[in-house]
Amino acid sequence: MKKPAFVILMVLGLLSSSMIAQEEIQKKYTKEIERLAKKKQVKEAFAQIKAQMDQTTADLITLTEVLAPPFMEEERGKVFAKMLEEAGVDSIWTDKVGNVIGLRKGTSGESGYVGVDAHLDVVFPEGTDVSVKKVGDTLKAPGIGDDTRGLTMVISMLKAMNKSGIKTEKDILFVGSVGEEGLGDLRGMKYMFNESGLNIDSWIAIDGGSLGRISNAGLGSKRYKLLIKGQGGHSWGSFGLANPHHALGKAIDIFSEAAWEYTSSTMSKTSFNVGRIGGGTSVNSIPFESWMEVDMRAIDPKNLDEIEIIFKKSMEKAITEYNASGVRGKVTFELIKIGNRPSGELPPSLPLIQRTMAATKFFGATPSLGRGSTNINIPVAKGIPAVCIGRGGKGGGAHSLHEWYLNDEESDESIQLALLITLSQAGLDK
Known part of the structure; x- marks a missing residue:
C-alpha cells in the first residue's frame, strides 16, 4: 500500500x-x-x-x-x-x-x-x-x-x-x-x-x-448474547401475545441508533456489529425464545467500556418499551457475556x-x-x-x-x- x-x-x-x-x-x-x-x-x-x-x-x-x-x-x-x-x-x-x-x-x-x-x-x-x-x-x-x-x-x-x-x-x-x-x-x-x-x-x-x-x-472487544424469552403460541390463535422476535427487532433498532451516534462522534475508532440472530420454531408460531450475538470493538479501553454501557442501556430500554406497547403478557431478557478481549x-x-x-x-x-x-x-x-x-x-x-x-x-x-x-x-x- x-x-x-x-x-x-x-x-x-x-x-x-x-x-x-x-x-x-x-x-x-x-x-x-x-x-x-x-x-x-x-x-x-x-x-x-x-x-x-x-x-x-x-x-x-x-x-x-x-x-x-x-x-x-x-x-x-x-x-x-x-x-x-x-x-x-x-x-x-x-x-x-x-x-x-x-x-x-x-x-x-x-x-x-x-x-x-x-x-x-x-x-x-x-x-x-x-x-x-x-x-x-x-x-x-x-x-x-x-x-x-x-x-x-x-x-x-x-x-x-x-x-x-x-x-x-x-x-x-x-x-x-x-x-x-x-x-x-x-x-x-x-x-x-x-x-x-x-x-x-x-x-x-x-x-x-x-x-x-x-x-x-x-484491539479490544466485548461480546454479548442477548436472550429474550416469552410464552410462545400460535400466530393466529395467540395473536397479540408478547413476541420475543418483535422485541429483538426493537432492541437491534434502539442499540444501532444509539451506537451509531456514539461511534460517529468519537475520534478513536469504535465499532459494533450484530453478528448472529436466531430462535423460533415455525413461520406460524409466536416464538418462545429469540437471541442475538453482538460484537463491540475499540482501540481505546475507555471507548469499549462506554459502548458496552450503551448496549446494556439500549437492551433495558428496548424491552421496557416493548412490554409497555400494548402486547399481552411480557418478554424477559438475559445478557450473557461471551467475549472479553482487552x-x-x-x-x-x-x-x-x-x-x-x-x-x-x-x-x-x-x-x-x-x-x-x-x-x-x-x-x-x-x-x-x-x-x-x-x-x-x-x-x-x-x-x-x-x-x-x-x-x-x-x-x-x-x-x-x-x-x-x-x-x-x-x-x-x-
Missing part, C-alpha cells in the same frame, strides 16, 4: 487492524540482528529450515486434516504434541485448558520464559471437510493458513535449532495454544498469563499474513519490538507496526513485551471454505525470521 493512501486510511479510521506507523529502528538493534544472523550456528539453522520445507509442508497437511474448532482442539493438540516431541524438547505437557507446551531449556538459569506460539483452533465447526486438495503447487483446505501454517513454523524452528546445535541463554516455550478464534475468547492465553504460574517475560505469536506485518497492539499497546522502543523490526528489515521487508485481535492482546494488556508476526508465503480466503496456501521464497524466510526474533530475545549462548 502506498504511503499517501495509507495516511488517508489512518485519518479516516477505516482499518480495524490498521497499520500504526513505520517506526525508526535504533542502530544498536540493527547491528545486534546483523551480528546474530552471521553466527555459524544461525546460518546452519537457516539452511536446515530451507532443507526441511518438504517435511514442513507434509506437517501442514497432517495438521490441517485434524479439525480443531474452539473447545475441540484436543485431537489436533495430540498430533502437535507428537511433532514437538519428535522435534526435540526437554519436557512437554498439556495444561488444564489444552495448551500444548514444549520446554527447551536455556543455559543461564535465568528466570522468565520466552514464549513462541501459534493457535491450534480454527473457525470451522465440527463436520467441516478439511481434506487438503492440491491444485498445482497450491494447497486448499479450510484452516490451512489460519493458523495451521503457524503451527508448522513452530515445529520447523525447533527442529532447526536442535539440528544446528543452537543453545539459548533463556528457556523457550514452544506452544500450540487453544481458544484464539471466536468464542474461544483467548482462553489459552488467559490461562497462560493469569493462572498457569509460568513466569513469562516475552511472547512471540505467529498469526497473520505477509512478512513485514507486526502487531504490537491489541485493548492495549506497547511502545515501539521496547527491545522485543525493536528486534522484531530490525529482523524484518534484515530480510528485506518493510516493518509496519499495527494492531489486531490476536493472542498478544493478553500479554500486551498486562504490559508484557509481545509481538504477533505473519506466517509468510502466499495465501487467501482465511475463515472461508476456500482457504488456500502456496509456498514461495517468503515461506522459508518467515520461519527464519521467527527464529531470528526468538534467538535475539532469548539470547544465543556463547
Whole structure:
C-alpha cells in the first residue's frame, strides 16, 4: 500500500487492524540482528529450515486434516504434541485448558520464559471437510493458513535449532495454544498469563499474513448474547401475545441508533456489529425464545467500556418499551457475556519490538507496526513485551471454505525470521 493512501486510511479510521506507523529502528538493534544472523550456528539453522520445507509442508497437511474448532482442539493438540516431541524438547505437557507446551531449556538459569506460539483452533465447526486438495503447487483446505501454517513454523524452528546445535541463554516455550478464534475468547492465553504460574517475560505469536506485518497492539472487544424469552403460541390463535422476535427487532433498532451516534462522534475508532440472530420454531408460531450475538470493538479501553454501557442501556430500554406497547403478557431478557478481549499497546522502543523490526528489515521487508485481535492482546494488556508476526508465503480466503496456501521464497524466510526474533530475545549462548 502506498504511503499517501495509507495516511488517508489512518485519518479516516477505516482499518480495524490498521497499520500504526513505520517506526525508526535504533542502530544498536540493527547491528545486534546483523551480528546474530552471521553466527555459524544461525546460518546452519537457516539452511536446515530451507532443507526441511518438504517435511514442513507434509506437517501442514497432517495438521490441517485434524479439525480443531474452539473447545475441540484436543485431537489436533495430540498430533502437535507428537511433532514437538519428535522435534526435540526437554519436557512437554498439556495444561488444564489444552495448551500444548514444549520446554527447551536455556543455559543461564535465568528466570522468565520466552514464549513462541501459534493457535491450534480454527473457525470451522465440527463436520467441516478439511481434506487438503492440491491444485498445482497450491494447497486448499479450510484452516490451512489460519493458523495451521503457524503451527508448522513452530515445529520447523525447533527442529532447526536442535539440528544446528543452537543453545539459548533463556528457556523457550514452544506452544500450540487453544481458544484464539471466536468464542474461544483467548482462553489459552488467559490461562497462560493469569493462572498457569509460568513466569513469562516475552511472547512471540505467529498469526497473520505477509512478512513485514507486526502487531504490537491489541484491539479490544466485548461480546454479548442477548436472550429474550416469552410464552410462545400460535400466530393466529395467540395473536397479540408478547413476541420475543418483535422485541429483538426493537432492541437491534434502539442499540444501532444509539451506537451509531456514539461511534460517529468519537475520534478513536469504535465499532459494533450484530453478528448472529436466531430462535423460533415455525413461520406460524409466536416464538418462545429469540437471541442475538453482538460484537463491540475499540482501540481505546475507555471507548469499549462506554459502548458496552450503551448496549446494556439500549437492551433495558428496548424491552421496557416493548412490554409497555400494548402486547399481552411480557418478554424477559438475559445478557450473557461471551467475549472479553482487552485493548492495549506497547511502545515501539521496547527491545522485543525493536528486534522484531530490525529482523524484518534484515530480510528485506518493510516493518509496519499495527494492531489486531490476536493472542498478544493478553500479554500486551498486562504490559508484557509481545509481538504477533505473519506466517509468510502466499495465501487467501482465511475463515472461508476456500482457504488456500502456496509456498514461495517468503515461506522459508518467515520461519527464519521467527527464529531470528526468538534467538535475539532469548539470547544465543556463547
